[in-house]
Amino acid sequence: MPSPTSNEPIIRFDRVNKSFGDLNVLNGLSFDIAPAERVTLIGPSGSGKTTILRLLMTLEHITPVKHPEENGGVMWVEGEPFSHMDKGGKLVVANERHLRQARQKIGMVFQQFNLFPNMTVMRNVTEAQVHTLKRSKDEAAAKAKELLDLVGLSDKVDNYPSQLSGGQQQRVAIARALAMDPDILLLDEVTSALDPELVADVLGVLRDVASSTNITMLIVTHEMGFARDVSDRIMMFDKGVIVEEGAPEAMFGDPREERTQDFLRAVRSE
Amino acid sequence: MDFQAVIDSLPRYAEPLLVTIQVTVASAALALLVAFALGLMTSSKHLVVRTPARVVVEFFRGSSVVVQLFWFAIAMPVILGIQFDYAIAAAIIALALNYGSYSSEVVRSAIASVPKGQLEACTALNFTPIQRMRLVILPQAWPEMIPSLCSFAIMLLKASALVSLISVTDITRMATLIGGQGGGVNQLPHLALILVIYFVLAWLIWNGMRALERKAKRGVGIDAKLPKNRAIDAPAAAAGGGGAA
Ligand SMILES: Nc1ncnc2c1ncn2[C@@H]1O[C@H](COP(=O)(O)OP(=O)(O)OP(=O)(O)O)[C@@H](O)[C@H]1O
Ligand SMILES: [Mg+2]
Numbered sequence: 001m002p003s004p005t006s007n008e009p010i011i012r013f014d015r016v017n018k019s020f021g022d023l024n025v026l027n028g029l030s031f032d033i034a035p036a037e038r039v040t041l042i043g044p045s046g047s048g049k050t051t052i053l054r055l056l057m058t059l060e061h062i063t064p065v066k067h068p069e070e071n072g073g074v075m076w077v078e079g080e081p082f083s084h085m086d087k088g089g090k091l092v093v094a095n096e097r098h099l100r101q102a103r104q105k106i107g108m109v110f111q112q113f114n115l116f117p118n119m120t121v122m123r124n125v126t127e128a129q130v131h132t133l134k135r136s137k138d139e140a141a142a143k144a145k146e147l148l149d150l151v152g153l154s155d156k157v158d159n160y161p162s163q164l165s166g167g168q169q170q171r172v173a174i175a176r177a178l179a180m181d182p183d184i185l186l187l188d189e190v191t192s193a194l195d196p197e198l199v200a201d202v203l204g205v206l207r208d209v210a211s212s213t214n215i216t217m218l219i220v221t222h223e224m225g226f227a228r229d230v231s232d233r234i235m236m237f238d239k240g241v242i243v244e245e246g247a248p249e250a251m252f253g254d255p256r257e258e259r260t261q262d263f264l265r266a267v268r269s270e
Numbered sequence: 271m272d273f274q275a276v277i278d279s280l281p282r283y284a285e286p287l288l289v290t291i292q293v294t295v296a297s298a299a300l301a302l303l304v305a306f307a308l309g310l311m312t313s314s315k316h317l318v319v320r321t322p323a324r325v326v327v328e329f330f331r332g333s334s335v336v337v338q339l340f341w342f343a344i345a346m347p348v349i350l351g352i353q354f355d356y357a358i359a360a361a362i363i364a365l366a367l368n369y370g371s372y373s374s375e376v377v378r379s380a381i382a383s384v385p386k387g388q389l390e391a392c393t394a395l396n397f398t399p400i401q402r403m404r405l406v407i408l409p410q411a412w413p414e415m416i417p418s419l420c421s422f423a424i425m426l427l428k429a430s431a432l433v434s435l436i437s438v439t440d441i442t443r444m445a446t447l448i449g450g451q452g453g454g455v456n457q458l459p460h461l462a463l464i465l466v467i468y469f470v471l472a473w474l475i476w477n478g479m480r481a482l483e484r485k486a487k488r489g490v491g492i493d494a495k496l497p498k499n500r501a502i503d504a505p506a507a508a509a510g511g512g513g514a515a
Binding site: 103107132180 | 385387388390391393394395396397398401405406409410489490
């Protein structure tokens with residue numbers, strides 16, 4: 001599997017299965033993501049992009065296979081089993097305690113922002129720092145101010161989410177995720193719910209985050225210009241398998257697979 | 271009909287009025303506790319927590335409140351050997367369990383109505399289930415509960431008249447006691463009087479709840495003037511609408 005560094009992968013999908021009832025969404029999917037790599041997942045609706053991100057955020061759980069030591073069906077993060085845990089040399093499906101510890105490294109920004117409407121912007125960004133990272137109130141507030149400044153919302157700290165535009169809400173959500181110091185940031189169509197004129201601001205913030213940090217990013221987006229600029233690698237999915245992958249120049253400029261060509265043509269004509 | 275007699279008898283309503291208020295307030299407070307306890311339990315994903323709560327809720331909803339009142343006032347003292355003046359306490363417990371069971375459904379459905387995305391954000395931020403409930407779910411569910419809880423509080427006020435069946439002298443029992451002395455028709459002005467008293471008390475509850483609701487909605491950043499849940503359902507549409515105050 002090609003990867004830009006020789007480092008151990010930060011994320012490894014090893015023959016991962018995921019079904020919803022009878023529907024097999026991922027069928028033995030394998031890929032590696034290198035530390036600090038930015039990877040954009042593209043592909044038609046229903047190809048499993050969101051499912052991959054939700055598995056990493058532990059919002060969904062893999063469909064286990066027998067004997068994971070030989071047969072895989074395991075997600076690894078930072079060299080540790082993620083979907084599973086080590087029990088006397090055997091891999092068993094992770095329990096809640098393992099997941100709680102494992103997901104600390106991962107943050108997510110949602111399409112619908114999912115800010116807490118009962119909290120001010122400030123509390124949205126500080127509350128989890130205080131309660132789950134056990135930072136002091138002052139420390140959390142200082143971190144929040146710094147990040148709200150980064151996303152250009154230092155003047156909105158006392159507002160409630162309902163008093164902000166969609167673009168502003170999404171920027172708060174980005175600050176909220178970054179406040180947890182994730183090693184891995186998951187972005188699932190974070191501009192799809194926004195009015196067109198608000199998209200650029202949010203993408204601008206994400207470009208800043210990409211250039212000023214070394215957070216590993218998994219991105220699902222229809223903004224092909226943005227994907228080309230920030231990504232190290234594009235993965236084209238269809239029906240839960242990787243059809244084609246490569247550097248953005250190659251993928252957007254000269255895709256080999258017909259399915260990729262069709263998909264890109266369809267996206268561009270939108 | 272002798273209106274002067276009714277006016278003369280007004281002071282005699284003072285103590286029964288206190289009883290009515292006492293029973294209503296005490297059983298409402300206890301019912302709220304019961305409602306939250308049962309509502310949280312019936313919201314649990316664990317069957318061992320959910321099942322006993324469901325049984326309690328269905329039992330108290332499925333049997334007559336009058337019979338429950340008699341059980342607590344008459345049968346329980348015999349079984350438990352209680353001697354002191356137990357009738358009011360029995361009434362409060364019976365009403366609290368009955369109305370608490372009904373209201374627990376309000377609590378449960380308000381909790382269930384918190385959008386799934388909120389729970390997912392809690393997972394992404396690694397909140398514990400208790401933090402999730404305390405910091406995110408209950409603060410958002412609470413304003414949703416208030417109108418229905420208000421209706422139950424008013425129903426509870428009216429149901430407090432049932433205490434007259436176990437010889438507790440509230441305003442209803444007083445009206446029949448005084449009015450009854452001079453024959454049936456003399457009861458009418460007394461019944462009219464307590465009708466007005468109940469109405470005024472209900473009006474007070476309703477107004478108190480309205481104020482509470484406004485306060486609670488401000489606490490979740492919902493301006494009472496804006497359409498309900500706008501911030502949650504249509505984030506993008508909130509652009510400019512909420513004003514950049
Ligand atoms: N909770 C669920 N229950 C049942 N089926 C689901 C569930 N979540 C996803 N699916 C199905 O899994 C498949 C993959 O969905 P997924 O959301 O990962 O696709 P996607 O690539 O993100 O698509 P889109 O571009 O439309 O967002 C789809 O067929 C979808 O209907
Ligand atoms: Mg999707």
